[in-house]
Amino acid sequence: MKKTRPHRAQPGTTPGIESMDDLGEPPAPGTVHVQCIDYGPDQTRTQAVTDLGAFLRLPRPDRCPVRWLNVDGLHPYVVNQLRQSFGFHTLAAEDVLRLPQRPKLETYEDHLFVVARMPSLRDGQLCTEQVSFFLFRDCLVTFQETAGDIWDPIRERLRKSGSRLRRLGASYLLYALLDATIDHAFPILEAFGDQLEGLEEEVAEHPTTKLQRQLHRLKRDLARLRRFVWPMREVTNQLCREETAAIAPEVRTYFRDVYDHTVQVMDMVESCRDTASSLTDLYMSAVSNRMNEVMKVLTIMASFFIPITFVAGVYGMNFEVLPELRWKYSYAGFWLICLSISASLAWFFIRKGWIGRK
Amino acid sequence: MKKTRPHRAQPGTTPGIESMDDLGEPPAPGTVHVQCIDYGPDQTRTQAVTDLGAFLRLPRPDRCPVRWLNVDGLHPYVVNQLRQSFGFHTLAAEDVLRLPQRPKLETYEDHLFVVARMPSLRDGQLCTEQVSFFLFRDCLVTFQETAGDIWDPIRERLRKSGSRLRRLGASYLLYALLDATIDHAFPILEAFGDQLEGLEEEVAEHPTTKLQRQLHRLKRDLARLRRFVWPMREVTNQLCREETAAIAPEVRTYFRDVYDHTVQVMDMVESCRDTASSLTDLYMSAVSNRMNEVMKVLTIMASFFIPITFVAGVYGMNFEVLPELRWKYSYAGFWLICLSISASLAWFFIRKGWIGRK
């Protein structure tokens, strides 16, 4: 996996977004996309925002009680504009930009700040992307590292009139987005589970270092998945309990559902980890067994021929006085000796179970 | 094990049963069976329901204070009809259909929603099936994936007049069904325990990769069992404590009994896991020992014959000046040398304990 170097501040520099570079300079065109969706039970208005500063000064449209501002691409200038308009804490604004953050929930007076991670598979390897949410009573601001399509079904649902999503306000929108984010882990875990199942056969039959490395990488990905799902569990649990005006009471049951999904993801991760660790045992035992087999072949080959080669060597000696050389049936006797040695060795190996049993 | 692909929703789609496919279309005849048992201390009436919509509009029979509606086979149409009639939460109704769910207990105003798993063995491998319960004060609705016979003894008991089951209401029925479900794990665990005991002898005597794979599968099944018994423990514990009108006070002691059984199942699972992991150690040590034995045979064979073969080779040389060749007792001397080399090697190997001690 190509690793993105984390965007950490130098130890000791001023905390908060105010001291970041590029704060005063707008992003290059096309690197950051801001989309605003205003919606209510009656209507939905979608617009791509180009001049964010001007847009934020406009009044909100009528009969659209909820606003969803989605920012694809992270840039200090944009985050800071939104911070000034919405009043985010300077550390929260910084957390949106400093990657990676651990999933967490922070409560402020009139809003919640949620950091989550969205997993995906690229070339069979786990990647994760940070998503940040600021939830107000009537507005949700979301930040994504890159433009993705996993929230498209939700945009689709916002367009359908009469949907629960349009009726239930900003906290339900947060629920829908978080749910889509977590649910993204299921197909990934199923892919991992399939890989592990496929490895079982391979490992038992042809244990190679390549397989063990594959296992090592799977384990690493599983450990990474686990490390961000664990705090997600805390976050969703807190969302079920948090006493805040930003979350509508009827939405709490839905957050319980996200919590359940997170626990299920946790369970599947643990299950895969157990299997991977048991496969390592299976691997080691298959390697040992193969070694055993190789050794047995060597031992059997050597044991059969070493004694009779010695006998042949004896009668290749050039002593002047070596009476057997002149006997008539010596040669036949020699083969008799060889046969009887071989037969007794064969009997010994069969009794040991080295021949005839695998 | 043939794995059923889980019935998960696409990430991002509308949650709740309303957005599922097949919602408007009744199931093919014969795929879903609904049975209704109305009972009370005095009588029991059993009927197979064919037209569920019509049935739900009928009044309940007299002198049968408790109703048990059991649905075998999961179909959105049927679950939705019952949801509308009984007022299940849309997410709960969805959970009945989206498999697999983790065992859990959810409390609603006038009812409880319980998800449990029922284990069974098919061809020696663990399968589990989801069972869902909606417990009202005077009614229990249950859903099973497939028609099974494990609740037949309870139907039998409902027919016996004077039984506690007929006296104690819907929550006692829930207890009886949950108890039967959990108790199903005992024979499975005993089968696993017997398999492990059988493996011990095999593993110590003939350690093969096949055995290790069998062990690997047992471990996987045990891990799976553990993963659903653990939340079952929470569920039964909550049932002992939940303050709800749906559970009659005199039934709490019975739920404590189910809790005890769940803990016992947990204990047995842990015990089997310990044994399996200790068997892996035993396996590895048996493999190493066998390798040792093979190596010893090779070393002993080679050590005995390699030196004397060399001696024979020496006197097979064709040097013109090789005085021993002409001596009279050379041949006898050759055998003497061979014997003394062999004797000293034998002494060495016996002292090392490689010969004569296994």
Place this chain on the structure above:
Amino acid sequence: MKKTRPHRAQPGTTPGIESMDDLGEPPAPGTVHVQCIDYGPDQTRTQAVTDLGAFLRLPRPDRCPVRWLNVDGLHPYVVNQLRQSFGFHTLAAEDVLRLPQRPKLETYEDHLFVVARMPSLRDGQLCTEQVSFFLFRDCLVTFQETAGDIWDPIRERLRKSGSRLRRLGASYLLYALLDATIDHAFPILEAFGDQLEGLEEEVAEHPTTKLQRQLHRLKRDLARLRRFVWPMREVTNQLCREETAAIAPEVRTYFRDVYDHTVQVMDMVESCRDTASSLTDLYMSAVSNRMNEVMKVLTIMASFFIPITFVAGVYGMNFEVLPELRWKYSYAGFWLICLSISASLAWFFIRKGWIGRK
């Protein structure tokens, strides 16, 4: 170990003692023994009860405020008689009979129900037996699987006038019996500890599969011990805290003592488990070392003789033109070559530390 098949009910059958077989039929004579000891500060009366039904209807003797009813051997008929007389809960009565139960404490209105396990060693293997206690303010009913002698010292102490046991009531008797039961684990653990210490020497010197199997069995026994001591700890801890009239306040300090002993047993079990697991490491390393040694002998033997055997082979060739054959000092030269090859190999092996260092 000969395993007693557990006495579990079929899943789905009616819970409680009422539905058990043999309920109506008294046990065969000689299979169940009931002993009643009535005692107080002044006197002690011991009697073997033959007709339990009649006995229970008799009034209790004067000046004997405490009664201890001990039942050796478990039979539904007897347990049910006592249940009707004392008012045990039907599930508790069933738990006395359904083996094995996990140690537990259940509180009822006027009595406590305690299940404990008593460990013992038979032929060096761990066996455990269930003991059940019903503690009332002035009476203790105990059930044992088989008649044992471990409570005899307490019967002895009951006969001595002036002992604390005779002054302090039924809860102190429970304490004395539980204490004797727990303390039984100490000699067993010491035996295990001695076995482990003995194994250390053996394992390091002669690692055989037999030893590893012995270790495997010890581990299994330790795991089993642990599994019942753990809940015993909870039980004794609850006994220290339970607010119930059945336990006299001055006896609480004594239960704290039993709790301390249970924790000490736990500690010793953990200690033995650690040692056993470290012995497995020691075993594997001893096996590997022996293999190393075998391999070294083979390599040294082969390396010394293979090259010089080749040299001898060269001069055993029958080429017509092979000038060395005719030289005068060829034979001496041959031995010189052999010696110098051997010497350089010896130097190589000594430098590697394969010869002369073990």
Place this chain on the structure above:
Amino acid sequence: MKKTRPHRAQPGTTPGIESMDDLGEPPAPGTVHVQCIDYGPDQTRTQAVTDLGAFLRLPRPDRCPVRWLNVDGLHPYVVNQLRQSFGFHTLAAEDVLRLPQRPKLETYEDHLFVVARMPSLRDGQLCTEQVSFFLFRDCLVTFQETAGDIWDPIRERLRKSGSRLRRLGASYLLYALLDATIDHAFPILEAFGDQLEGLEEEVAEHPTTKLQRQLHRLKRDLARLRRFVWPMREVTNQLCREETAAIAPEVRTYFRDVYDHTVQVMDMVESCRDTASSLTDLYMSAVSNRMNEVMKVLTIMASFFIPITFVAGVYGMNFEVLPELRWKYSYAGFWLICLSISASLAWFFIRKGWIGRK
């Protein structure tokens, strides 16, 4: 790593700083450096303190509400002077001098005492240094083992007028210093992560004891890092919650940020530990595979030549009656036999997968 022997007191000696050696004697010039920075929103005054006793008696400058006294180098004389002036507890003063202490937070009436550890890498190995903080409402006293440059950015920030650091008082200064200290762990962990990634390739291809030792040392360093980050987490968590006048309310959010960083460090440490332990598995399997390969080469070589060498030996015998010696096509026949033996062995090895598959 060159280990500094810990500065522990002899068991049994008087606790507290009063009984330490060198208490009465000032440190050698140049070993201890004291720097005092007085600052406020308007101005910052920095001075190197040479005569500490005289300095502490001087009044503090106007319009500088906050004072930061930093001591580089630990000496009982200096610590004691400050103790007497500021009223530290004698045990706290001792803890500053007795190395190493575990990170901790102690609350006194008018001040907090915080012990932290600052990690650094020297020659690729982890070193840690103790830093102690005494936080008063308007003053912070800090002690470092040696003069370091990691707090220089903060001194820099103190010089910039208008910075939050100059506005927010002593507790914000503590936050800034602690934050810089914790953040120092990130580059170290990234270096460890890179080392582990580099090891993966090496371990799979050329498993040598040297690599395993490197892994062993990495593991040891990670364990050490973990052991001091864990209590740091507790300390920062307490700092978020501690109800004390010494911490300004608006600074709490900032301490929550330090806490988040500590948790992230913990996460990365755990991640590295998982990877290291999985690399050990990979290592062992690579070693076994290489052994397998070596054995296969030996077995194949020996198996090919041992039988045909025997055949050659047979016809090197000197029996007078050995008819094949005189046949015309014997020699061709001999090669035919050799070829057919080799061919059948080759077929056997290819079928086994020992030749042609790696």
Place this chain on the structure above:
Amino acid sequence: MKKTRPHRAQPGTTPGIESMDDLGEPPAPGTVHVQCIDYGPDQTRTQAVTDLGAFLRLPRPDRCPVRWLNVDGLHPYVVNQLRQSFGFHTLAAEDVLRLPQRPKLETYEDHLFVVARMPSLRDGQLCTEQVSFFLFRDCLVTFQETAGDIWDPIRERLRKSGSRLRRLGASYLLYALLDATIDHAFPILEAFGDQLEGLEEEVAEHPTTKLQRQLHRLKRDLARLRRFVWPMREVTNQLCREETAAIAPEVRTYFRDVYDHTVQVMDMVESCRDTASSLTDLYMSAVSNRMNEVMKVLTIMASFFIPITFVAGVYGMNFEVLPELRWKYSYAGFWLICLSISASLAWFFIRKGWIGRK
């Protein structure tokens, strides 16, 4: 380690000191030493007590508000005399005598009972000794198994006037003694740490079973240390929190210091355990590597000579028709063949990295 058999009671015997043997009989002279130190801010009086019974009836000296009674050597007679005089609970008195006890703290109405363990190294092996404390408001009674010198520094400090020890009462004395006891673990752990560091080099270079056994013993000692430090942590933690008149409020901070030391000991134990377990991995990998090396030497030796020995054997055959025997350059050709075989094998081995790379 020579193991002292534990002094446990037979299961079932009367609990409490009253039923112990030797209760009525004073100990043999010279086996038990009682020392009494009365002290106060003004003076200290030390006396060896010979007739304990008479001594306890004497009034305490003036101006010595605190008394420390130390008993070296455990004997029921002596403990019982003190019990009757001070009113210890019978079970506590028994715990002083029944070895080993787990460290614990028990609160009685007017006193505390503390059991601790004091570790020491004898011949490089860990020994522990039980120390018991009864703390009253103005008196401390201590029991040691054998006379030791680790409390001598404290006796020394008691003789110095003006020390905190003489001012602060019995609970401060308890603190000083406990602190000395715990601090005794530090040099032991440093010795273990040095041993482990020394083992690292040895294990990587010359892995022998002896080293692994040494490691096994270190692990066992560490596990033993851990097992008594863990409850010591609880004890010292309780001492910081216990609401009792026996502990002066200003001494609590000092107990927090002991608690810190205990946690530090715990940390060091865990650190050593981690290192030991990582050394086991290192050991196994070093063994495997050595085996690999041995195998490589064997394989290289055998592979070089086996083919050319066969060639020599071919030309040692006595066929009448073997044309090469008569060719003129056969012998030179033979060496050419040998050289080319060796060269291609050498190339093969170098490419594999078996020659020239370690």
